[in-house]
Amino acid sequence: MSGxxxxxxxxxxxxxxxxxxGDRIVTGFxxxxxxxxxxxxxxxxxxxxxxxxxxxGRLSAMGLVERRPNRxxxxxxxTQEHLASMFESMAELEAICARFSAxxxxxxxxxxxxxxxxxxxxxxxxGAEEDYEYFNTEFHTRLYRGAHSKxxxxxxxxxxxxxxxxxxxxxxxxxxxxxxxxxxxxxxxAIMRGDVAAAGQAAKDHVSIVSEASAVFAAVDPKxxxxxxxxxxx
Amino acid sequence: MSGxxxxxxxxxxxxxxxxxxGDRIVTGFxxxxxxxxxxxxxxxxxxxxxxxxxxxGRLSAMGLVERRPNRxxxxxxxTQEHLASMFESMAELEAICARFSAxxxxxxxxxxxxxxxxxxxxxxxxGAEEDYEYFNTEFHTRLYRGAHSKxxxxxxxxxxxxxxxxxxxxxxxxxxxxxxxxxxxxxxxAIMRGDVAAAGQAAKDHVSIVSEASAVFAAVDPKxxxxxxxxxxx
DNA sequence: GGCACAGCGATTGCATGCACTTTTACGAGA
DNA sequence: TCTCGTAAAAGTGCATGCAATCGCTGTGCC
Numbered sequence: 014m015s016g017x018x019x020x021x022x023x024x025x026x027x028x029x030x031x032x033x034x035g036d037r038i039v040t041g042f043x044x045x046x047x048x049x050x051x052x053x054x055x056x057x058x059x060x061x062x063x064x065x066x067x068x069x070g071r072l073s074a075m076g077l078v079e080r081r082p083n084r085x086x087x088x089x090x091x092t093q094e095h096l097a098s099m100f101e102s103m104a105e106l107e108a109i110c111a112r113f114s115a116x117x118x119x120x121x122x123x124x125x126x127x128x129x130x131x132x133x134x135x136x137x138x139x140g141a142e143e144d145y146e147y148f149n150t151e152f153h154t155r156l157y158r159g160a161h162s163k164x165x166x167x168x169x170x171x172x173x174x175x176x177x178x179x180x181x182x183x184x185x186x187x188x189x190x191x192x193x194x195x196x197x198x199x200x201x202x203a204i205m206r207g208d209v210a211a212a213g214q215a216a217k218d219h220v221s222i223v224s225e226a227s228a229v230f231a232a233v234d235p236k237x238x239x240x241x242x243x244x245x246x247x
Numbered sequence: 248m249s250g251x252x253x254x255x256x257x258x259x260x261x262x263x264x265x266x267x268x269g270d271r272i273v274t275g276f277x278x279x280x281x282x283x284x285x286x287x288x289x290x291x292x293x294x295x296x297x298x299x300x301x302x303x304g305r306l307s308a309m310g311l312v313e314r315r316p317n318r319x320x321x322x323x324x325x326t327q328e329h330l331a332s333m334f335e336s337m338a339e340l341e342a343i344c345a346r347f348s349a350x351x352x353x354x355x356x357x358x359x360x361x362x363x364x365x366x367x368x369x370x371x372x373x374g375a376e377e378d379y380e381y382f383n384t385e386f387h388t389r390l391y392r393g394a395h396s397k398x399x400x401x402x403x404x405x406x407x408x409x410x411x412x413x414x415x416x417x418x419x420x421x422x423x424x425x426x427x428x429x430x431x432x433x434x435x436x437a438i439m440r441g442d443v444a445a446a447g448q449a450a451k452d453h454v455s456i457v458s459e460a461s462a463v464f465a466a467v468d469p470k471x472x473x474x475x476x477x478x479x480x481x
Numbered sequence: 482g483g484c485a486c487a488g489c490g491a492t493t494g495c496a497t498g499c500a501c502t503t504t505t506a507c508g509a510g511a
Numbered sequence: 512t513c514t515c516g517t518a519a520a521a522g523t524g525c526a527t528g529c530a531a532t533c534g535c536t537g538t539g540c541c
Contacts, residue, residue, distance in 0.1 A: 025316050026525070051493070061526040063297075066494090067304060074308035082259050083493055083532050095397050102398040109339050163329050164336040168402055260495070285523070295496045300523090317502050317523055484541080493532075502523075511514080 026060055030068035033058060038077050038088050039178045049078060049086040076175050091179075099176055100224035104217045106169045107156065111200055111216035114159035115209045123205055126155050130201050137190045145190055152197055156216070159204075180223065196222065260294055264302035267292060272311050272322050273412045283312060283320040310409050325413075333410055334458035338451045340403045341390065345434055345450035348393035349443045357439055360389050364435050371424045379424055386431060390450070393438075414457065430456065 034054065037043045049069060055062045069086045072078040080086045091099075118126070133148040157169045196219040203212035268288065271277045283303060289296045303320045306312040314320045325333075352360070367382040391403045430453040437446035 050491095052491095062493090063525055063527090067301065067524095070301060070304055071308065074305065084534095085493065098396040098398040101396055102402060105343050105399070162332040162335055164332040164406065165339070168336060168406070172398070172402070284521095286521095296523090297495055297497090301494095319503095319523065482541105484539105486537105486539085488535105488537085490535080491533085494530085496529080497527085499526080500524085502521105504519105504521075506519080507517090509514105509516085511512105 026064045027067045027071070030054075030058060030060065030064050031071050034068055035072055035075070035077055038072075041178070043088050045088050045090045047088045049088065051085070075171070096179060097224075099172060100220065103169075103172050103176060104220035104224065106165070106172055107153070107220050108213040108217040109165060110156045110160040110169055111204065112209045112213040113162060113165070114156050115204045115207050115212035117161045118159040118204065122155070122159050126152075126159070127201055127205060129155070130197055133197075134194060137194045140190065142190065145193075149193065149197075156200070192222070193219075260298045261301045261305070264288075264292060264294065264298050265305050268302055269306055269309070269311055272306075275412070277322050279322050279324040281322045283322065285319070309405075330413060331458070333406060334454065337403075337406050337410060338454035338458065340399070340406055341387070341454050342447040342451040343399060344390045344394040344403055345438065346443045346447040347396060347399070348390050349438045349441050349446035351395045352393040352438065356389070356393050360386075360393070361435055361439060363389070364431055367431075368428060371428045374424065376424065379427075383427065383431075390434070426456070427453075 034043070034049070043049070051062045051065050051069070055065045058065075069078055069080065073080045073086065077089055078086045079089045114122075129148065129151060133145060133152070136145040136148060153173070154170075157166045160166065196215065199215040200212055200219065203215055268277070268283070277283070285296045285299050285303070289299045292299075303312055303314065307314045307320065311323055312320045313323045348356075363382065363385060367379060367386070370379040370382060387407070388404075391400045394400065430449065433449040434446055434453065437449055
């Protein structure tokens with residue numbers, strides 16, 4: 014081994030592995046509790062065990078996999094309780110970001126937030142779910158950045174990534190897009206007028222609603238492992 | 248290589264390395280910005296580069312070291328801004344824990360908290376700084392656990408550990424022990440009567456004051472590297 | 482028939498070696 | 512003397528091989 018690997022995008026091999034394995038977990042190709050065998054993964058992606066090990070280590074730090082010494086790694090099993098705990102944390106973190114944003118965002122940041130938000134209204138009318146999802150992520154990221162606190166940003170992004178597998182559900186509910194947009198609107202309005210308390214509360218409520226939507230989904234089994242072509246993503 | 252390593256306590260070799268290197272960073276033997284050469288570290292602790300690399304990876308995830316691809320690892324440099332950001336986050340997280348504790352702690356937990364807190368009063372009178380520090384950590388840990396939210400607990404503990412190097416300063420200030428105890432007292436009182444808002448505010452204020460005490464210290468250079476015998480700790 | 486222990490296979494943990502990237506030092510030209 | 516280019520040296524990234532550990536299965540003993 015080996016010739017060129019297929020579809021390498023950028024970064025080191027380990028980065029590729031983190032994304033590749035992480036993606037499979039997030040998208041449900043790898044199911045919670047499933048054993049992650051180093052040799053198999055190495056063979057699957059045509060690399061040696063070393064980068065696989067390091068990738069598993071990082072994923073473990075991210076909370077996507079669990080590792081026990083001499084016992085190998087498994088896809089992290091998220092209990093209903095833990096999931097609730099993460100959404101709860103997310104709500105609090107978003108609230109903090111919104112509060113800080115309300116009092117710290119520069120005029121430029123506020124304008125950008127407002128403009129993007131208004132632009133996304135069109136996507137709601139069109140029912141463009143994927144595009145809206147993109148704007149949704151953008152929107153929240155703006156909020157996190159607007160807090161002007163690097164550590165809060167890190168905590169929030171980390172928590173969001175751990176929740177990613179459980180958030181696909183939310184846009185499956187009918188009328189969710191419009192509702193999401195309206196909730197965003199409340200947050201934006203509060204931030205624009207610098208209303209710290211209102212911004213925090215609105216952000217918290219927003220996550221709580223997403224949480225309820227996702228809770229249902231958490232019980233449902235994700236997609237089957239199936240035949241999985243070797244391409245890596247994002 | 249090699250005969251038995253010196254002073255191995257428990258866990259895998261990587262665990263040892265994480266503790267060993269982490270300790271040296273936290274205690275200031277390794278200074279911010281200092282380059283961490285894999286080969287040197289491996290030679291120093293008489294292991295191969297593989298576990299050193301994995302340890303550096305974990306420390307990087309913890310935020311103690313910074314790693315750039317093909318450029319090696321350095322001890323993380325914490326700017327004044329980032330430090331402030333971490334303390335700010337810590338204040339918010341402690342506030343959340345206190346609020347949740349105020350509404351969720353079981354009667355047993357409340358009693359334990361109160362008893363331990365009262366017991367520590369004696370240490371203040373004696374001026375037993377080290378013992379008080381232990382109780383202080385205990386106290387806060389109880390608060391984090393009392394929130395009954397695993398994820399919040401994880402975020403809080405993680406942030407606390409990242410702040411550890413900058414907290415040694417606080418007890419060097421005269422009268423700090425008594426002040427700390429009184430602040431704890433306000434928190435405990437609020438929790439005992441289930442006053443969510445008051446508990447949150449008191450916890451936030453408590454951290455803010457610690458933050459100010461530490462900010463001064465952050466500018467000061469930690470101890471020199473010096474001659475550093477090879478034993479591992481903790 | 483059930484439990485304990487020993488041997489074996491499978492898998493992880495660590496060591497070592499090679500290839501590639503980055504950095505640094507030296508020399509040629511302006 | 513300064514700048515740019517090139518080549519050697521240092522150091523990281525990955526591959527491979529060996530040793531140690533864990534789990535399982537089969538056999539012997541209670």
